[in-house]
Amino acid sequence: MTKFSDLALDPRVLKAISEAGYETPTPIQAQAIPHALQGKDVLGIAQTGTGKTASFTLPMITLLGQGRARARMPRSLVLAPTRELAAQVAENFDVYAKHTKLTKALLIGGVSFGEQDKLIDRGVDVLIATPGRLLDHFERGKLLLNGVQIMVVDEADRMLDMGFIPDIERIFSLTPFTRQTFFYSATMAPEIERITNTFLSGAVKIEVARQATASETIEQQLIALTPSRRDRSFSEKRAVLRELIKAEGEACTNAIIFCNRKMDVDVVAKSLKAHGFNAAPIHGDLDQSVRMKTLDGFRDGSLHLLVASDVAARGLDIPAVSHVFNFDVPTHSEDYVHRIGRTGRAGRQGKAYTIATPSDDKYVGQIESLIKKPIPRGETPAIEIREGAPDRPERSERRPSSRDRGEKRPRPVADHGREASREPFRPTETVEAVEPVREERPREERAPREQRPREDRSRSGERRSDSRSDNRRDSRREDGPVVGMGDHMPDFLLRSFAPASSE
CATH class of the missing domain: 3.40.50.300 (P-loop containing nucleotide triphosphate hydrolases)
Known part of the structure; x- marks a missing residue:
């Protein structure tokens, strides 16, 4: 040797x-x-x-x-x-x-x-x-x-x-x-x-080895999950992930959990921490100091679960990783080999779980074609399916709403009227537009034109126009409704432009 x-x-x-x-x-x-x-x-x-x-x-x-x-x-x-x-x-x-x-x-x-x-x-x-x-x-x-x-x-x-x-x-x-x-x-x-x-x-x-082959020291399992509803797929995958980690018990000394998207990395890490797991995220959008601190914690054992994007899938020397969990099936089949290669290094034994939904069948087929063998199917753990609301981040994972912040959202005024009367709403036969009555001040009390703002807003939010537009509206109210060019015909339209006679 x-x-x-x-x-x-x-x-x-x-x-x-x-x-x-x-x-x-x-x-x-x-x-x-x-x-x-x-x-x-x-x-x-x-x-x-x-x-x-x-x-x-x-x-x-x-x-x-x-x-x-x-x-x-x-x-x-x-x-x-x-x-x-x-x-x-x-x-x-x-x-x-x-x-x-x-x-x-x-x-x-x-x-x-x-x-x-x-x-x-x-x-x-x-x-x-x-x-x-x-x-x-x-x-x-x-x-x-x-x-x-x-x-x-x-x-x-x-x-x-x-x-x-x-x-x-x-x-x-x-x-x-x-x-x-x-x-x-x-x-x-x-x-x-x-x-x-x-x-x-x-x-x-x-x-030294056939291209893109998985190590023989890695025990692989594919966990097939059929979501109860399409919009609950994300939350049910998180529940399956938690059950898989719990089932491994003390055998899972540390693990890397891979997601396809950086956004999902953050959500999965927060979800695991909310359920009592020692987890932290790492992806390309984090500051370099945060990324290095997270990796150091994972290496020295102070961090148990590392939730990562593919930035951590290649080349990083993280020894003695006992488990790898593919929360998402990688869209590139080569990435599967690199992900699960984080475990089973230097002759050690390792386990790799992949959670797949029916929409991932195409990618699973590509992976099995690449590694030249089928991925053994594992038993899907039983999870509690929550009825009612569709899949959404948990309270710790989403931004606080107005209700979370203690704010009261006003109800529509029409609803207050209907609730007070307890009678169905019945529209009237005709609805006339009522021009708001504007209280005119005496001319001598009004500010000069150059000192008045051209437009401002009252406390109620209504717009006030300048005096010229008000005068035009007042004249229209006095003359009645305006049709076409108006009831008044300009004199120049009635004049004849025929040349005057020379007589």
């Missing part, structure tokens, strides 16, 4: 690996590290949780052992799709490079440009960044990429899903063509294959 000591790594790196408690590399590490140390481009295809991060971090530290970085010109570049994944790569670098003098910088959103500029100005050996923040620094003239010797693209298929491929292509064009490239992905979509053919030269392809 291959050991790390057989891979020709730097002795300082081997010491750090030993202190971290590792002796035997994973299959992708054992195959990728020797080619990387020979200076070859590497195309790695492996499912999540197989140790891809260390497979490029360890040879990078060894290759960069000689040399010195210059200001604003990093010697290597690692691109990650999310802030959390970039931070995880930085943590791996800290662990394995602690006995070397190599420096690093982390460029992610949510951190001030000033602090990041200071790190770049000193010169860094390893630059770890998300594509958007990296290009921001480059366009501000704070970063040069023509000194990059090694470039790594991690979770390339996730980059494709998030729309980063044009940014990746631009970044490739800014780096020297003599660079060494490590390209890692869990799946090989046609667009990703096109990029690898364009920017990788004589790459060694390493595929």
Whole structure:
């Protein structure tokens, strides 16, 4: 069996690996590290949780052992799709490079440009960044990429899903063509294959498992739910989720619950907390400090349930996750593999439950076609079905209404009259429009025209017009109803414009 000591790594790196408690590399590490140390481009295809991060971090530290970085010109570049994944790569670098003098910088959103500029100005050996923040620094003239010797693209298929491929292509064009490239992905979509053919030269392809396959250590179950009514589907799915967690009992030491929409992540997390569960949400709209605090709490065990969008589905090293619950069936079949791959890592046993309604049948079929086997069906737990109101957020999940705030909504005036008389409403034969009587003040008491507002409102909300419109209405009331152009015919219409006779 291959050991790390057989891979020709730097002795300082081997010491750090030993202190971290590792002796035997994973299959992708054992195959990728020797080619990387020979200076070859590497195309790695492996499912999540197989140790891809260390497979490029360890040879990078060894290759960069000689040399010195210059200001604003990093010697290597690692691109990650999310802030959390970039931070995880930085943590791996800290662990394995602690006995070397190599420096690093982390460029992610949510951190001030000033602090990041200071790190770049000193010169860094390893630059770890998300594509958007990296290009921001480059366009501000704070970063040069023509000194990059090694470039790594991690979770390339996730980059494709998030729309980063044009940014990746631009970044490739800014780096020297003599660079060494490590390209890692869990799946090989046609667009990703096109990029690898364009920017990788004589790459060694390493595929340690069939593309998009689930680990055999994960026990999968599909919970089929038929809602009592369509508008109650969301609330009944939450009830099924709670029953599944309760049924697992102490076996569920911690769990990640995946939702398709960020809005549902917040609602499900609040619902679980309202029912006494220790849960917190994480998705892309939260502040970076909140996201990191939530992840730290989940790692150290102070947080039991992590309700997440797919931002947490890829690449995050969260060890010993006992359960994964798919509250929503993912619309992309590859996401199913990445979600359930959060459990059953490093040879541990894990469980993955997926709650599906009849509207999800199409997506379930796509997933089963991808993983080449049907998902075992589990027993749907019994839940209490509430009659009456349709599905809506619980009181703690929705905005307070006027009734919650103690406000009284006035009833219509017509209703008061009808209730007081207890007689049905009977319209009269004819309804005449009654012009409101306006009390005129003596002319000498009225303010001059230039001092009077052209229009104002009375306390009752009625509009008051200026005196000219009032005079016109008064004249119409005196002359009777106006028909067509009015009863008065202007004189000029009755005049004849025939030329006068010359006689």
